[in-house]
Amino acid sequence: PGYYQHKYGRGDKHLKVDGVILDEATGVYWNWKKAKVKSEAEAKEKGYTKTKNAYKGYVGQQIGDKVYKGFKPDKLNKSGFFELYSELLEAKNIAALPTYYPIPAHEKMGKDELILTTYKVAVHIHSRSANCKWLTEICNDNPGQINPITAQRLGIKTGDKIKVKSEIGEITTTAKVTEGIVPGTIAISHHLGHWEYGRYASGKKAPMAGDNDPDLKLKNWDTYGVHPNWIIPNSPDPISGQQAWMDTVVKVTKA
Structure with missing residues (x-):
């Protein structure tokens, strides 16, 4: 190979x-x-x-x-x-050895603000596999994961509808309280939240596509998640040019 x-x-x-x-x-x-x-x-x-x-x-x-x-x-x-x-x-007059540079937006964070980070789940490929019925049957929602310490401070429990707001917009999702995320952050995977892409990804028939998949009668979910891209600003790293996916400052409140 x-x-x-x-x-x-x-x-x-x-x-x-x-x-x-x-x-x-x-x-x-x-x-x-x-x-x-x-x-x-x-x-x-x-x-x-x-x-x-x-x-x-x-x-x-x-x-x-x-x-x-x-x-x-x-x-x-x-x-x-x-x-x-x-x-x-x-x-390029940049530190030649590995060097820590603080993120300016993080230094200015208020007590009521969190850091939004994104991640991948094992059964999906970026945002391009939500139309695969077998994969989306396994994972068809992407709640906002919050540490219990942070959740208690915000008065949020698992299953609560929450608003996640950044400087460019806001999204609404469901909270999942878990020890798997550090305090002060919220994590939302980036695979889901399609508004098109077929019945399995969005609940809507894809334009110009057939609608005769016999497995549709076996579909047992009606959640399609939300995509965090809506609230992540275009903010490339000044050195590498890579998009900053992991450090958006947000406010999280109950919806």
């Missing part, structure tokens, strides 16, 4: 090719000609990690006395090591 390709060995047909050299510092075999370096001497002097576009010539990774395909780098030169010190971040 494709996901085992990193274990494939690299033999002479890969390593005895014109331009392929071993970078002793990292154990990376790479082709300096494909990286468009002027000469082999220059490539060896600079080394793999210091040569621009060296990743384009990546061939394999030496581990012990064997060479493997490994994981081909994408636009960055791999070093062959766990990299705790990032020269890429250093070049």
